[in-house]
Amino acid sequence: MNLKIGTYLVIILLLYSSCSKRKIEADILIKNGIVYNGIDSAASDLTIAITGDKIVFIGNEKDATIEATRTIDASGLIVSPGFIDPHTHADRDLIDTTKSHNRPFLFQGITTVVVGNDGDSFYPSSKYIKLYETQGIGTNAVPLVGHATIREQVMGKSDRKASEEEILKMQELLQEEMDAGAFGMSTGLFYAPGSYADTEEVIALAKIVAENDGIYDTHLRDESSYSVGLIPAIEEAITIGKQAKLPIHISHIKCLGVDVWKQSDSIIKLIESARQEGIEVTANQYPYNASATSLKAAVVPRWAESGGEDSLFIRYKSPQLKQRILAETRKNITRRGGPDKLLIVKIPDSSLVNKSLLEIAQELKISPEETVFEVIKKGYVRVASFNMNPYDIKNFMRQDWVVTGSDGNTGHPRKYGSFPRKFNTYIRKEKIIDVATFINSSTSKTAEIFGIPKRGILNKGYYADIIIFSPETFQDKANYKDAFQLAQGLEYSIINGKISVANGKFTNQLNGKVLKK
Ligand SMILES: [Zn+2]
Structure with missing residues (x-):
């Protein structure tokens, strides 16, 4: 009797083990890596198999028989979901066939970029x-x-x-854009013409976004002491979330300029209490102490540019207005730390690139505020503006509602270096947060915030957006003097199951897709 039971048991066990050992035919097999799956708080030793554009297996290699066309040995390397960048200005590159490869972002480990930020998107989206x-x-x-x-x-x-009528018309256009595939609405309330909208207008539009389960992403009305002030600007964003009943995401959270340094503690309290009230408030942050924007947006008063560039120069020519414009411009330069803290990074006259506003003023022998108008006459001018305090940068970085972003635009090294810089400088060297927290807040959290389905986690059935990088060498190479250096240390990037970077080199394949909600 006992022998019989024993035999049955052996047969059952044999049957079980042969059934559980699945046979998988895969396109790509990744083994021996240090795997961070995007949600767990530590790495595991897991094998991943990809077929088509999906992950078909993630687990212990002993549990399956996997036959793969290509095997990647990730020994000593970190395997992670591809990074999702919530704030970029990659739109212009993506429509330009000479730049649509998006390599500056790709080599940071980014496999998905959000576009249409700061209130500015291509129209019509479709x-x-x-x-x-x-x-x-x-x-x-x-x-x-x-x-x-x-x-x-x-x-x-x-x-x-x-007017009421104009708001109705805007709501109509907004609905069309949501129908065309927008995940939400962005605002740039600091910039003209977004800055001309009052809170009520934004709420009326955000309600349409809420009806479509979208997100509200904002460049705050004031990140400094320009108009309403930083804290009231955060309060405005929270009010919009509360009134329109939708999640809000604060882009590139920072304390811009000496007037608002160390306000991060009060801001964190404010956001925490809104979150406790049930308002979904999150933010993204880039790991640099300089912001970048157009020189005009940074220092020229908004009222002076109302109506566009031509109107600005007409006002500037009027002797009476000119004095007022110059006085306010001078104040704005001081707010940002002075003319030596504004570095020209993009301008049609390339002889002026990498010079500070102060240096150019000295060369021209005119005041820094007059210099502003001399240089913006030449066309679009972008500056790196050194205006942040390390205390606030680290304080925001530690919050579990803050995710990594680049705000990548041409001329600032953040377009090429944000994610690897955060990893190398703030995680590896300064240990502000640990590796898993960094990865989770660069992948699954961002996917969740934006409502991106089946990405940001290494999970069976999820899309295969996977990166493999060296924990020793993954770092940024771009800096303010040379902002166009690709990051190093990324060995592989797999997007939608196809290899975009192999052995550290771009494969020349465009594997991206426009994602759907
Ligand atoms: Zn912005």
């Missing part, structure tokens, strides 16, 4: 989404619809309050 799809893009893209873009369609660059 046309550009189609263009991305037909021409091909090097990373995935998540489109947002810009509030200023919509406002401009209805009201031009006018600085007045929107």
Whole structure:
């Protein structure tokens, strides 16, 4: 009797083990890596198999028989979900077939970029989404619809309050953009013409976004002491979330300028209490102490540029207005730390690149505020503005509602270096947060915030957006003097199951897709 039971048991066990050992035919097998899956708080030793664009197996290699076309030995390397960048200005690159590979982002380990930030998106989205799809893009893209873009369609660059009728028209256009595939609405309330909108206008539009389960992403009305002040600007964002009943995401959270340094403690308290109230407030942050924006947006008063560039120079020519414009411009330069803290990174006259506003003023023998108008006459001028305090940078970085972002735009090293810089400087060297926290807040958290389905986690059935990098060498190479150096240390990037980077080299394949909600 006992012998019989024993025999049965052996047979059952044999049957069980042969059934559980699955046979998998895969395109790619990744083994021996240090695997961070995007949600756990530590790494594990797991094997991953990819078939088509999906992860078909993640687990112990002993539990399956995997036959793969290609095997990647990730010994000594970190395997992670591809990074998701919540704030970029990659739109312009993605439509340009000479730049649509998106390599500056790709080599940071980014496999998905959000575009249409700061209130500014391509219009109409449907046309550009189609263009991305037909021409091909090097990373995935998540489109947002810009509030200023919509406002401009209805009201031009006018600085007045929107009428009821205009708000209705904006709501209509916004709905069309959401239907075309936008994940939410971005605002740039600091920039003209977004800055001309009052809170009520933004709430009325955000309600449409809420009906579509979208997100509200904002460049705050004030990150400094320009107009309402930093803390009231955060309060405005929270009010919008509360009134319109939708999640809000604060882009590139910072304390810009000496006037607001060390306000991070009060801001964190404010956001924590809103979160306790049930308002979903999150933020993204780039790991640099300089911001980048157009020189005009940084120091020219908004009222002076109302109506556009031509109107600005007409006002500047009027002797009476000129004095007022110059006085306010001088104040704004001081707010940002002085003319030596504004470094020109992009300008049509390349002889002025890498010079500070102070240096140019000295060469021209005029005041820094007059120099501003001399240089913006030449066309679009972008500056790196050194205005942040390390205390606030680290304070924000430690919060579990803050995710990694780049705000990548041309001329600032953050376009090429944000994610690896955060890893190398703030995780590896300064240990502000641990590796798993860094990875989770660069992958699954961002996917969750933006409502991106089946990405950001290494999980069976999820899309295979996977990166493999060296924990020893993954770092940024771009700096303010040379902002165009690809990051190093990324060995592999797999996007939608296809290899975009192999052995540290771009494979020349455009594997990205425009993602859908
Ligand atoms: Zn911004």
